[in-house]
Amino acid sequence: MSTLSNRINNLSESATIKMAKLGRELAAKGVDVISLSFGEPDFHTPEHIKEAAKQAMDKNMTYYTPVAGYPDLRKAVVAKLKNENGLDYDFSEIVVSTGAKQAIANAVLCLVNPGEEVIIPTPYWVSYSEVVKLAEGVSVFINTTVEQNFKITPEQLEAAITPKTKLFMFSSPCNPTGSVYSKDELEGLAKVFEKNPHVYILSDEIYEHINYVDKHESIAQFDYIKDRVVIINGWSKAFAMTGWRIGYTASNKEIATACDKMQGQVTSGTCSITQRAGVAAYEGGLESVLEMKAAFKKRRDIVYKLLSEIDGLKVNLPDGAFYFFPDVTSFFGKSYNGQTIKDADELSIFLLEEAHVATVGGDSFGDPKSIRLSYAAAEDKLIEAVRRIKEALGKLV
Numbered sequence: 001m002s003t004l005s006n007r008i009n010n011l012s013e014s015a016t017i018k019m020a021k022l023g024r025e026l027a028a029k030g031v032d033v034i035s036l037s038f039g040e041p042d043f044h045t046p047e048h049i050k051e052a053a054k055q056a057m058d059k060n061m062t063y064y065t066p067v068a069g070y071p072d073l074r075k076a077v078v079a080k081l082k083n084e085n086g087l088d089y090d091f092s093e094i095v096v097s098t099g100a101k102q103a104i105a106n107a108v109l110c111l112v113n114p115g116e117e118v119i120i121p122t123p124y125w126v127s128y129s130e131v132v133k134l135a136e137g138v139s140v141f142i143n144t145t146v147e148q149n150f151k152i153t154p155e156q157l158e159a160a161i162t163p164k165t166k167l168f169m170f171s172s173p174c175n176p177t178g179s180v181y182s183k184d185e186l187e188g189l190a191k192v193f194e195k196n197p198h199v200y201i202l203s204d205e206i207y208e209h210i211n212y213v214d215k216h217e218s219i220a221q222f223d224y225i226k227d228r229v230v231i232i233n234g235w236s237k238a239f240a241m242t243g244w245r246i247g248y249t250a251s252n253k254e255i256a257t258a259c260d261k262m263q264g265q266v267t268s269g270t271c272s273i274t275q276r277a278g279v280a281a282y283e284g285g286l287e288s289v290l291e292m293k294a295a296f297k298k299r300r301d302i303v304y305k306l307l308s309e310i311d312g313l314k315v316n317l318p319d320g321a322f323y324f325f326p327d328v329t330s331f332f333g334k335s336y337n338g339q340t341i342k343d344a345d346e347l348s349i350f351l352l353e354e355a356h357v358a359t360v361g362g363d364s365f366g367d368p369k370s371i372r373l374s375y376a377a378a379e380d381k382l383i384e385a386v387r388r389i390k391e392a393l394g395k396l397v
Ligand code: PMP
Pocket: 039, 098, 099, 100, 101, 102, 125, 171, 174, 175, 204, 206, 234, 235, 236, 242, 245, 246, 247
């Protein structure tokens, strides 16, 4: 009999975290590794946010917090949803968690029964399918291609829904493809959900501020389905706060109460000091966010140009987030030094060993044809990384 539960034995390790770890291990051996594996802004958290955290410590705000977050933080989230997104929520419908990651886990564990189906368009963020496994749900994938800019159509959605469907999970802007659904495209999907009142929608909007095409659109804006939408958002990407661990759900009261109960048994309230930083971020305006977005856009354009010059890579121009997800199938079956590349994960390892650039293979994103590169790194590093990638890929014959 295995020591460990089937639950953990069946769970895959997070591929993003695994590749970041491999990159760090190689760097610790003295190798000059450029890490494009981890999706985290390389900027520092803005000063006014750090200042609020320091003040919180000085004021001894070091005690347990309400499980769903300090009331003024939840009210700041309500004001943000109203002012930036035109959405009405009550503060009792907001649950602040230890990162958007926990917010997603809360929502899925609170909604999905064993055997119920969760529709996930591919490519998707690595943790979606794994959290569904924890809930003993069944992931049902809708495949998309680079040619359709990795976005599903209402027809594809309709065809995937069955009486057993409980939840639909997606991100826009999308990790790993950078695709952004327009208002019209979201409305097309919303109309399908209107006809299927048994389906809930988890809308992961953590990259909302890293959108180069338009203003952010949330699927919760369609009143006829809003009650069934769970918005996921957080501070990690917009405010460069990945290490602070803070995110939230906005949902109907029943789901919020359930997430509060779940979290109350697993972690309790998010770090008190982080929560004060979260309030300062939301009350401090978007100046720093816009500066970071401009830098990301510049980097995107540089990397797009350089990647497009590499023979064999099929690249789309991402509209948001900070990732490229090029199709690398033309390298499958090619060899170097007696090693033949079979799939994207092997190509990603090859690039780490040969070019000393850490990326993530597409398999864990539900797309074994591509690799993911994060461009949340300094410009000179990005230029050097793509140069090395080009050189290494050129060795494969
Ligand atoms: N959703 C998506 C799509 C992500 O890329 C991430 C990456 N961290 C998260 C959720 C979780 O973010 P965090 O837990 O740092 O708030």
